Amino acid sequence: MEREEHSSTAISLSEFEASADHAIFAAKLDIGGFSVGFPHCEQFADYVAQFVTSNRQESDRLNSMLSMCLNEALEMAYRYHSDRGALWIEVRQSPAVEGKDARLSVITSIPVDDSSIEAYIWCQEQIERPDASSSYSSLAEVGFEQVEHKTGLVELVLVHGIDLSIQAEPETGRVMIVISMDDDTK
C-alpha cells in the first residue's frame, strides 16, 4: 500500500470544486492531532451538525441525526487510521433536481494502512451480506461483545436506514465514508 504524505489526499480540492454539489462545510485535519483525544469526535460532530443545521426547519432533529452519523464515522477514524495523513470532513448539499430530492451528504475521508483498513472492510461486508439484519440482531443479542467499536456504521444502515457507503481503497491508502440523507428542511 502506498503511504500518503500529509499534503496529499485521495480527494483533491479541484475534485471538490468541480462537483455540482455545494460544500457547506469542509475541514482538513492532521490525523495525528485528531487522534490525540477521543472527545474530538464528539466535539467535531456536534460542531459540524450545529453549523450545518443552524436556522433550519426541524433543526434539532437534523442536528441530532447528523451529529450521530458523523460521530460514528469520526469514532471509526479515531480508532482505525494510519500514523500519518489528513482526515477530511465535508458536508455537501445537492439541490433538488428533476425526479430527485435535495440531499445532504457527509463525507469523511480517512488515511488508513494495511491493518486499519480491515475494520472498514469488515463493516462493508456486514452491511452487504444477504443476512445483514439477522446477523446484526445476533450481535445485538450478545451486546456486541468484541465488535462494539466496529458496528457503529453498520447500525446506521441497518437500524436507522441511513444511506451510507464505505469505499476502502488500499491502493490510495484511504477510506471514504459517504453518508447521505434527505434535505427537506431548508
Add this chain to the structure above:
Amino acid sequence: MQEKAAYSTKYHPNNHELVIAGSLRPNGNGELDPLHSCLAEAMADVQGVLYLNLKRLRQLNHTGFAHIARMVREAATSRQDLDVKLVVSSVTPWAVPRFEHLASLWPNVDIKQYDRSFYPGQHIIDSDDFIPVLRHQNELLWHHERQRLVAAGLRPGMRIADICCGIGDYALLVRKTFDPEMVIAVDHSQRFLDYANSVRNDFKLDRVEYRFGDATHLLLPNESFDFVMCRMSLQIFDQPEQIMRELYRICKPGGTVYLTNELMSHNIGYPHRDSISWAHRSQVGMAHQLGIDMDFGPKAAVYLKDEGFDDVRIEAMEINNTNSDPEAMARVFESWVDYLVAELGPATGQTPEVIEQTRSGLEDYVGAIRHPRGFASWQVYVASAKKPEP
C-alpha cells in the same frame, strides 16, 4: 483536553426506575462504571417491573448503546420474572428505532414512547382545527403584550426561548419587533411546527428556529437564554411545576421568565351576564376533567416563587371590547365556540344539554363583544420573574 462528565445515571427505588440522561458517548468501559453500578443496585432491589428511563438521553454513540444492550440482556435473561420497560422520547429521532430493535430481542423487554401523548388534553389541542383559534388569539394578545414584554425586560440582541410556542407566530412577532440574537421556539405538536415553519419560510425570516420538544424535558442547555417565554401554556398541563423547573434551568442567571395564563372563570359580559358567567365556569370545569386549569393565571406567582425565582411580578391584563379591536376579540371566542361544540364537550362526556347551554353562553359573550352598548372582558394574567444571580 478535559474529558467532560457528559452523562448522569441514577436509580430511583420508589419508581423502579434507572435514569440515564445527557450525552452517553463513551470510548470504553471505564467511563461506564457508574452505569453498571446503578444497574447492580437496581437489580438487587427491583421486583416486577424495571423502567430504564432514557427520555433525556440527548446523544448516544454505538459503544454506549452496546453497553445498554448488555445491561438490558443481563436484566432480561438473568431475571426472567422482570418486565424491562425502555422509556424513550420521540424528540430524539434515533431513540425509537434503536430501542425498538433491542426490545424485539427478548420477550420480557418492551418499549414505551412516553411523550406520544404526554399531557391529557393533547389530543384535543393538537389539531389543525385549533390553528385558527390560536391565530386569532395571538393577534389580539400581541397588541396588549408588546409593551409588557418590554416592561418585563425584553431587549434587542437577547437570546430568547419560546417554550410551548404553539403555531409559532409569537416567535416571529418577537423576532421582527425585538431583533434578538436568536429565538428558539419549542412545541410538541408536529402539526403546529409544520405550520410555523411554513410561515417562517414565507416570511423569509432567519434567527428563528422551531424545535420539536417536550417542555417537561427540554433538550436545551442549562442557563442559555436571556428571556424565556411560556405563554398560555402552563394552564394546559396537569403538572405545570415540571415545566417551571425547565424554564428555570434554561434561563441564564439574571435572565427573565415571562408567563401568561388565563383566569377564565372571571370573564364577564353584558348583556346576558349570568349566561356568560355560567358558560365560562362550565368551560373551566370541562377543561379541568382533562387536567387543564383555565384559571391558572394568578397561581403563576406561587409556582415562580416555589421554583426559586426573584422579583416575581404579576398583573391582570384586562382585555375587553373597548381597549381592543372588538371584531378580533369576537373572532377568538367564535373559534372557541366551534371548538367547544366539536371537541371539548364531547371529549369530556358532557350531556348535549350542558354543551348547548355552554355554547349559548359563549354566543352571548360573542354578542356582548360586538354589541354597541355591550361590554365583555377576558382575564389574562402576565407574570414575570428573574432568575437569581449567584
